[in-house]
Amino acid sequence: MPSLLTAVKSRMNIFAHRLALGLLDGEYASVFRGRSLDFDELRAYVPGDEVRDIDWKATARTGVPLVKRYVATRRQQVMFVADTGRNMAAAARGGEVKKDIAVLAMGVLGSLALNHGDPVGLVHGDRRSAGQLPARGNERHLERLLCRMDAVDVSDPPSDLTAVLEYTARHVRGRRLVVVLADEVAVDARCARVLCRLAAQHEILWVQLDDAELAGPGAPARGYDVAGLGPVLTLLAQDPKLADDYAQAVAQRHRALAALLQGNGIALVRLGHTSEVVGGIFGLLERHRRAR
Amino acid sequence: MALKYWWLLPLGVAAIAAVVFRLWRRTRQTPGRVPVAHADRLTALPSYQRAVAVQRRWLAVGLASVLLLAGSVLAAAARPVQAATTVPEQLNRDIILCLDVSGSMVDTDEAVVAVFAELVTRFKGERIGLTIFDSTAVQVFPLTDDYGFVAGQLELAVKALNQDTKSFDFFDGTYEVPGSSLIGDGLASCVRGFPPESGAKRSRSVILATDNMLAGRPVFTLAEAAGLAKKANVRVHALNPNDYGSADYPDVAASGLKTAATSTDGSYYALESAAAVKSIAHKVQATEAARLQGAAVRTLSDQPALPLGLALLSLAGLGAAVWKVRQ
Numbered sequence: 001m002p003s004l005l006t007a008v009k010s011r012m013n014i015f016a017h018r019l020a021l022g023l024l025d026g027e028y029a030s031v032f033r034g035r036s037l038d039f040d041e042l043r044a045y046v047p048g049d050e051v052r053d054i055d056w057k058a059t060a061r062t063g064v065p066l067v068k069r070y071v072a073t074r075r076q077q078v079m080f081v082a083d084t085g086r087n088m089a090a091a092a093r094g095g096e097v098k099k100d101i102a103v104l105a106m107g108v109l110g111s112l113a114l115n116h117g118d119p120v121g122l123v124h125g126d127r128r129s130a131g132q133l134p135a136r137g138n139e140r141h142l143e144r145l146l147c148r149m150d151a152v153d154v155s156d157p158p159s160d161l162t163a164v165l166e167y168t169a170r171h172v173r174g175r176r177l178v179v180v181l182a183d184e185v186a187v188d189a190r191c192a193r194v195l196c197r198l199a200a201q202h203e204i205l206w207v208q209l210d211d212a213e214l215a216g217p218g219a220p221a222r223g224y225d226v227a228g229l230g231p232v233l234t235l236l237a238q239d240p241k242l243a244d245d246y247a248q249a250v251a252q253r254h255r256a257l258a259a260l261l262q263g264n265g266i267a268l269v270r271l272g273h274t275s276e277v278v279g280g281i282f283g284l285l286e287r288h289r290r291a292r
Numbered sequence: 293m294a295l296k297y298w299w300l301l302p303l304g305v306a307a308i309a310a311v312v313f314r315l316w317r318r319t320r321q322t323p324g325r326v327p328v329a330h331a332d333r334l335t336a337l338p339s340y341q342r343a344v345a346v347q348r349r350w351l352a353v354g355l356a357s358v359l360l361l362a363g364s365v366l367a368a369a370a371r372p373v374q375a376a377t378t379v380p381e382q383l384n385r386d387i388i389l390c391l392d393v394s395g396s397m398v399d400t401d402e403a404v405v406a407v408f409a410e411l412v413t414r415f416k417g418e419r420i421g422l423t424i425f426d427s428t429a430v431q432v433f434p435l436t437d438d439y440g441f442v443a444g445q446l447e448l449a450v451k452a453l454n455q456d457t458k459s460f461d462f463f464d465g466t467y468e469v470p471g472s473s474l475i476g477d478g479l480a481s482c483v484r485g486f487p488p489e490s491g492a493k494r495s496r497s498v499i500l501a502t503d504n505m506l507a508g509r510p511v512f513t514l515a516e517a518a519g520l521a522k523k524a525n526v527r528v529h530a531l532n533p534n535d536y537g538s539a540d541y542p543d544v545a546a547s548g549l550k551t552a553a554t555s556t557d558g559s560y561y562a563l564e565s566a567a568a569v570k571s572i573a574h575k576v577q578a579t580e581a582a583r584l585q586g587a588a589v590r591t592l593s594d595q596p597a598l599p600l601g602l603a604l605l606s607l608a609g610l611g612a613a614v615w616k617v618r619q
Contacts, residue, residue: 090329098329154327184330212326214334225331232331245339253333 004146005139008107012278024048024278027285028112042066077135078113078120079202080106080145081168082181085126085159088152090183090226093210093218094273099152101209102181104277106149109179110142118177123168124148127160130167135176149181158227161185165194169201178202184211186253187260199264205284206261210272215246293595296371304366308359347617354613360606368599373592384494385580386435388421390482392502393453393463394473400501400533402453403569408499409446411577412439419494421485422449425478426466427508431485471508478502479517479552483526496526497558497580499573503534504545518552527558529576531569535562 026048042058045065053067082088088099110120114137121135122145133145161182168178178198185191198204213219214232223232261268269284271277295301334340389408391401405422412420420442421435433445452462482498498521504514512520521528530553535546550560559579561572 086327087329090327159329184333186330186332211330211333212328214328214331220326220328223326223328223331225335226327226329227331231325232328232334239343242337242339242343245337246334249337250333 003143004103004150005107005111005143008104008146009111011104011274012108012111024108024112024282024285025115027282027289029116041069043069076113076116076118077174077176078109078118078179079123079132079135079168079172079176080110080120080149080179080181081123081164082106082149083126083159083161083164083183084124084149084152084156086152086154086156086226087159087183088149088209089154089156091212091220091223092272093212094275095212095220096274098183098209098211099149101271101274101277102207103146103149104274105207105209105271105281106179106181107142107146108277108281110145111139113177114139114142120145122148123164123172125160125164125167126157127163128157130164132167132171154226159183162188162191162194165191165198169194169197172202176202177205179205179207181207181209183209184250184253185257187257192260195260195264195266199266203288204264204266205288206266206268207281207284208257208268208270210270215243293372294375295367296373296592298370300370301366304362304369308362308366350613350616353609354617357606357609357613361603361610364599364602364606368596368603372595372599374595375590375592377588377590385418386421386486386494386496387418387577387580388423388435388482388485388498390478390498390500390502391422391424392426392473392475392478392500393424393466394426394503394505396503396505396534397501398453398455400531400563400569402450402455404499404501404531404573405446405449405453407570407573409443409450411573412442412446415439422446423478423482423485424463424466425474425481426463427471427474428466428468429478429481430465431481432462434485435487469508471510473502473505474508474510475502475504475506475549476510476512476514476517479514479528480512480520483517483521483524486524486526489525495580496524497576498526498528499531499576500528500553501531501533502549503532504549505534506545514548514552515555518555521556526556527580528553528556529558530560531563531572532561533563 026046042055045067049067055066055068058066090098092098092101113120119135119137120142121133123132225232267284267288269280271280419435419437422432424430486496530549532546532549536543553560
């Protein structure tokens with residue numbers, strides 16, 4: 001019983017009405033399916049389709065905009081690369097648990113891929129170990145991936161995204177669509193190296209699950225660090241001077257990541273709440289298309 | 293220094309330990325704490341570390357204050373006491389100075405009165421009276437504990453007994469019948485000066501300064517007067533400046549006085565000089581006081597100053613810490 005996937009789909013229906021869903025579908029198709037000269041079918045235009053794919057003659061004949069579908073040249077394999085360390089069990093900016101947002105994002109993108117017959121897989125890992133669930137093209141498999149993501153707990157080993165990326169670079173062969181599900185990692189030289197290598201191997205989308213704010217009005221009253229399990233005195237951070245320092249440090253950290261991703265041609269979306277997921281992923285695909 | 297309720301200490305320490313343990317357990321598993329990742333975004337900031345260091349210092353001060361407060365209050369609750377064993381001196385003595393004011397005695401009388409003028413300044417509860425006699429006895433003042441009045445009277449007496457004095461008004465009434473040093477009558481008058489014995493037991497003594505140079509016919513002989521004294525439970529301490537007897541040839545007058553004094557359970561002193569009066573008077577007073585000493589009493593006095601002072605100090609520290617931490 002694919003309960004997680006059902007939940008994802010119902011949320012997709014809640015957050016995006018039919019048109020927006022179709023939009024997302026078209027966006028995915030035009031970004032990733034690619035086209036060949038082998039004509040497949042004509043179908044009704046949905047917003048998000050490439051304008052140049054519109055078959056104007058057929059449109060003129062029928063009075064409805066139609067687009068040409070070609071047999072895809074590329075069989076796209078979607079590989080989610082997710083940090084499944086205990087960081088993912090921590091709070092997100094919107095107050096939810098980050099893994100819930102990750103599950104939704106993964107479910108939305110995964111079901112888009114499945115709709116287009118693209119298999120989905122998952123590389124997961126933490127500081128101790130990493131592994132992968134190879135790509136398959138059925139919903140039960142996607143459900144399995146979502147379950148793996150959902151199983152993250154605070155008692156899991158600490159997170160190490162760079163190690164997961166390195167595992168991906170070593171073990172995932174062939175060009176894939178890699179969707180990285182990460183939180184607010186601090187980039188260092190090791191991370192930059194592996195990203196550079198991954199960007200050469202694969203097409204990468206970067207979904208950042210924003211961490212809870214630690215200073216200012218949005219901060220939780222009492223927090224503890226999942227890495228060290230020590231308390232974080234967020235109350236102290238109500239001090240305006242300290243909150244200011246914090247905001248600067250966080251902005252600096254994000255700029256470093258954004259610069260690195262941009263340098264490697266990787267599109268980035270920041271998600272802080274499940275309500276941002278559908279729109280955010282649409283924006284991500286749009287940005288990815290422009291970046292190519 | 294001892295603790296009266298010492299068993300409170302282990303109990304209290306156990307209670308404090310239990311409270312600390314429970315609080316510690318509770319902070320370990322507080323619900324409502326939000327797990328956050330990448331806390332180094334905040335904790336790596338130098339300004340955060342500074343703030344935490346300050347916070348931690350004040351928390352340490354607060355914790356130390358709380359522990360000190362608990363400890364000192366516990367110590368105070370255990371009642372630190374100072375144990376002391378005291379022999380209470382009962383100050384219920386009655387003393388009548390019975391002075392022979394015949395010519396041969398004035399030196400001694402002056403010394404006796406001077407000593408008691410000094411002693412009376414330290415009296416608390418004792419009563420003193422003064423009777424002088426030669427051929428007849430005159431009560432200068434009866435037994436009283438009005439020390440202001442007594443001091444005034446004794447001062448007058450010292451002046452009057454001084455050899456350089458010109459006025460003999462003080463001795464009025466002591467030559468009403470022929471004779472001199474009618475010592476039996478004098479002592480009897482002094483003994484009559486004590487009120488009848490009542491419930492409260494008071495030590496009664498007569499300081500009798502005389503040389504027993506009897507001239508004339510007294511109503512009471514010395515022996516009879518001593519009998520009266522004994523019957524009235526009065527001890528006679530006799531001071532004789534003119535005891536010229538030796539062990540081999542006892543002075544008849546002196547030995548009579550000595551027998552009379554000792555028969556009342558009192559004492560007899562032959563004076564070498566007037567200067568010796570002081571030490572003898574003190575001695576007599578000491579023995580009289582010693583007779584009345586009660587049973588030794590073990591008293592415990594509370595000594596809460598140190599623990600309560602510490603508690604106050606720790607309260608101040610706690611207040612400062614709370615104020616700073618809440619800031």
